[in-house]
Amino acid sequence: MNKSLLSAALPSIARATALAQERATLVEADDPFLWLEDIEGRGQLAWARVENEKTLGVLQSDPRYRRFYEQALTILQSKDRIAYVSLGRRGLENFWKDEDHVRGVWRRTTLERYRSQDPQWETILDVDALANAENKNWVFQGGSGLPPEERLCLISLSDGGKDAASIREFDSETKSFVADGFYLPEGKQDVSWVDGDTLLVARDWGGGSLTQAGYPFVVKELKRTQPLGEAREIFRGEPTDVQALPLVLRDSEGRIHATGAIRVISSVECEYVVFRPDGPIKLNLPKKAAIVGLASGRLLVNLDEEWEPDDVRFETGSLISYDLAEWKQDPLRAKASLVFQPRSRQALSGLSSTKNFLILTILENVQSKVFLYKYDKKAWSSTPIPLPQHTNVNVSAASRQADQAMFTVSNYLRPTSIWYFDAETQNLEELKTTPTAFDASNHVVDHCEATSCDGTSIPYFLVRAKNARFDGAIPTLLYGYGGFQVSLLPSYLGPVGRLWLEQGNAYVVANLRGGGEFGPQWHQAAQGAMKQTTWDDFIAVAEDLIRRKVTSPRRLGVIGGSQGGLLVGAAISQRPELFNAAIMQVPLFDMLRYTSLGAGASWIAEYGDPAIAEQRSWIEAYSPYQKLVPGKTYPAPLILTSTKDDRVHPSHGRKAAAKLAALGQPYFYYENTDGGHAATANLIEYARRLALEYTYASKRLCSE
CATH class of the missing domain: 3.40.50.1820 (Alpha/Beta hydrolase fold, catalytic domain)
Structure with missing residues (x-):
C-alpha cells in the first residue's frame, strides 16, 4: 500500500482497533466462566x-x-429418499450420503436416468475415500464450476464442518485434482472464476486483512501458478465492515458483463463497486439493495428499502431491473423499471433464472405461488406455474443453458416431491416423491x-x-x-x-x-x-x-x-x-x-x-x-x-x-x-x- 493510501486508511484502522479493544473488555467482572471461551483448551x-x-x-x-x-x-439413510440435483451443462449432479457414504459422494446422471426409479450414477468424487487417503476429517461444502464448460471446479473441503474451508481445483471430467492447480489454504473465503487462469479472491491475506467478525475485507486477483503473496489487490473495504466479496456478473452463456466487489457494511447493508477501463465506479444503489443476477438481457436488483431514483418510486421489497446494455454503458445513469412489487401480506421468497426466463416465488400469507416472468421488448409479463396449492414451493434447480427448472413441493404433512418444468413447452411433471x-x-x-x-x-x-x-x-x-x-x-x-x-x-x-x-x-x-x-x-x-x-x-x-x-x-x-x-x-x-x-x-x-x-x-x-x-x-x-x-x-x-x-x-x-x-x-x-x-x-x- 502506498503512503497516501496508508494515510487514508489510518483513521478507519484506528477506529476499528479501538472498537475491537472496547468489545474485548466487555467482560462482567464477576463472570467466572470466561475460561470456557477457549475452544480447544485441554481443560475446556x-x-x-x-x-x-x-x-x-x-x-x-x-x-x-x-x-x-x-x-x-432409517428415515435419513433411506435409499428411496429424494436425490436433489443441480441442472448443469454436464448433467444432473447430486451430493449423496448414506450408510456406505458417511461423508458423501458427489455424482452425476442424466435427466432420462433420473426419471427412472433407480437411476445409474457416475461418481465424480468419493469424499469418504478422499478423507481416508489423506487422513483428513473432510466435510464437503460444495463446488463452483468454471462457465461455460463447468469442467474445472473449485471445491471447498472443511475440517469437521467449520465455515473455514480449504479450496482446491478439481477436474470433474478426469475426476482428479488438477496438478499445480489453484489451491487456497483453510480460511473463511470467497472465490469467483474470471477465466481459466484468473480468480477473484477474498480471504485472509495477513497483515490485518480480516474484519472484527473474522471475514476478509480485501479482494485480490490471483493468476494460475501465482503465489498468494503476489496476488494483485483490486479492492479494499473497511476493517469495520462485515466482509468484502468478489463480484462477477455472467449471463446464461457464461459471458462476463461486469466484475467488481461487494462491500458488505453490515448484515443488511452493502455497496457495489464495478471495475471499468476508466477506473472503478461505486454504484448508486441504496445500501439495502442486492444485485441478484441477470435474466432476459436485464440486470436484476432486489430492494429492502424504499427508493426513489429519477422521480420513480419503488416500494420496499420490490424487484427492479435495468437494460443490461444501457447499464453497461453508464451504470450511474441507467433507468430502472419495476419487475415485481409486493402487496400487503406478500413477500418475494425466491428468484431463479433459466436461459430466457425468470422464475419468482411469491409468499402470500406464508403460502407459496410461483410465476414465470419474461421480458418482451419493453415490459415484463408473468404466467403462474400450476404447482399444487397450499404447499411450500422452492426452486431446487434451474438450468442456465435451457429453459428448465425443478421445484420442491411440500408441506408439514405432505412428503416432499420434485417437479420438473420445461418453460418452453410448458411441460410440468412430478418426478420424485420422498418416502412417507x-x-x-x-x-x-x-x-x-x-x-x-x-x-x-x-x-x-x-x-x-x-x-x-x-x-x-x-x-x-x-x-x-x-x-x-x-x-x-x-x-x-x-x-x-x-x-x-x-x-x-x-x-x-x-x-x-x-x-x-x-x-x-x-x-x-x-x-x-x-x-x-x-x-x-x-x-x-x-x-x-x-x-x-x-x-x-x-x-x-x-x-x-x-x-x-x-x-x-x-x-x-x-x-x-x-x-x-x-x-x-x-x-x-x-x-x-x-x-x-x-x-x-x-x-x-x-x-x-x-x-x-x-x-x-x-x-x-x-x-x-x-x-x-x-x-x-x-x-x-x-x-x-x-x-x-x-x-x-x-x-x-x-x-x-x-x-x-x-x-x-x-x-x-x-x-x-x-x-x-x-x-x-x-x-x-x-x-x-x-x-x-x-x-x-x-x-x-x-x-x-
Whole structure:
C-alpha cells in the first residue's frame, strides 16, 4: 500500500482497533466462566466430555432413545429418499450420503436416468475415500464450476464442518485434482472464476486483512501458478465492515458483463463497486439493495428499502431491473423499471433464472405461488406455474443453458416431491416423491394467529392430531427463529413426525417478526432496539396455545437453533413459568460478549453493539446469560453445541450450562466434536441429535 493510501486508511484502522479493544473488555467482572471461551483448551474439552457423559448417560439409558435413533437413521439413510440435483451443462449432479457414504459422494446422471426409479450414477468424487487417503476429517461444502464448460471446479473441503474451508481445483471430467492447480489454504473465503487462469479472491491475506467478525475485507486477483503473496489487490473495504466479496456478473452463456466487489457494511447493508477501463465506479444503489443476477438481457436488483431514483418510486421489497446494455454503458445513469412489487401480506421468497426466463416465488400469507416472468421488448409479463396449492414451493434447480427448472413441493404433512418444468413447452411433471416417514392421515394443520403485546397478529402453524382434545394436555413443541429476514415455511416434518407427532403430540411453527415471511418490513420491525419484539411475539404464541387449551405450561416446550437458540434462551429467562422443556441448538446466549466471539461482530445490525452504551442497554435488557438469576426455576434445558462451530462460538452454550450449574438448576448439555454450525457432520450424528432431542422432550413433556 502506498503512503497516501496508508494515510487514508489510518483513521478507519484506528477506529476499528479501538472498537475491537472496547468489545474485548466487555467482560462482567464477576463472570467466572470466561475460561470456557477457549475452544480447544485441554481443560475446556475435558469439561465438555464430562458434561457429554452426564447427558448421554441419562438420555441414552431411556428406552425411547434407541428406538428414536434407529427410526431417525432409517428415515435419513433411506435409499428411496429424494436425490436433489443441480441442472448443469454436464448433467444432473447430486451430493449423496448414506450408510456406505458417511461423508458423501458427489455424482452425476442424466435427466432420462433420473426419471427412472433407480437411476445409474457416475461418481465424480468419493469424499469418504478422499478423507481416508489423506487422513483428513473432510466435510464437503460444495463446488463452483468454471462457465461455460463447468469442467474445472473449485471445491471447498472443511475440517469437521467449520465455515473455514480449504479450496482446491478439481477436474470433474478426469475426476482428479488438477496438478499445480489453484489451491487456497483453510480460511473463511470467497472465490469467483474470471477465466481459466484468473480468480477473484477474498480471504485472509495477513497483515490485518480480516474484519472484527473474522471475514476478509480485501479482494485480490490471483493468476494460475501465482503465489498468494503476489496476488494483485483490486479492492479494499473497511476493517469495520462485515466482509468484502468478489463480484462477477455472467449471463446464461457464461459471458462476463461486469466484475467488481461487494462491500458488505453490515448484515443488511452493502455497496457495489464495478471495475471499468476508466477506473472503478461505486454504484448508486441504496445500501439495502442486492444485485441478484441477470435474466432476459436485464440486470436484476432486489430492494429492502424504499427508493426513489429519477422521480420513480419503488416500494420496499420490490424487484427492479435495468437494460443490461444501457447499464453497461453508464451504470450511474441507467433507468430502472419495476419487475415485481409486493402487496400487503406478500413477500418475494425466491428468484431463479433459466436461459430466457425468470422464475419468482411469491409468499402470500406464508403460502407459496410461483410465476414465470419474461421480458418482451419493453415490459415484463408473468404466467403462474400450476404447482399444487397450499404447499411450500422452492426452486431446487434451474438450468442456465435451457429453459428448465425443478421445484420442491411440500408441506408439514405432505412428503416432499420434485417437479420438473420445461418453460418452453410448458411441460410440468412430478418426478420424485420422498418416502412417507410417518402416518399423517390422523393429523391436520391449523393456520392460527396470536396477538402480540403491541396488538400485531403473529401467524403460526399448529400440527396436531385430528381428534385432539383441547384440554391443555397435548405435549407441544413450539419452534421459532425470528431473525435476519429468514422465513420459516412449511416443509415435510419427516423424522419429527415419526418421533413426535405419531405419539399424539403437537408441533408448532411461529412466524415471528425479525423473519422474512412478510418482507423486509417484517424483519426491520424487530432489529436493534426493537429486538425484544421477537421475544414478545414468541411468548404471545406460547400464551395463545395455552389460552386455546391446546397445551399447558406443564406440556409446552420450545426449540430453536442459532438465532432461534437465543430466542429460546430469551423465552425461558423472561417467562420460565410458561415452559417445561427447552431445546437450544448452537445458541447465542451471552449477548454482552457476542461481538467478541466467533463471527458475532457480523450481526451488529441485527442486535446492536454492546460497545456503545445506548445499544448495550437494550441488549442487556434481554441477554439470557445475564438474565439467569437465583430464585427462579428454569425448564431444565437441553443445550447442543459443536466444538467446530466457528460461526456461533460454542462458549455461548458452554457458559449457559455452567451458569445453570452454579445456580443449582438442572440442565442437559451435549457438545458434538464435529459438525460446525450444523452441529452434525453426517447422517449418523444427525440421527443421534434427533434421538437426544426427542428423548429429552418426551421425558419432560410426555412422562407423567
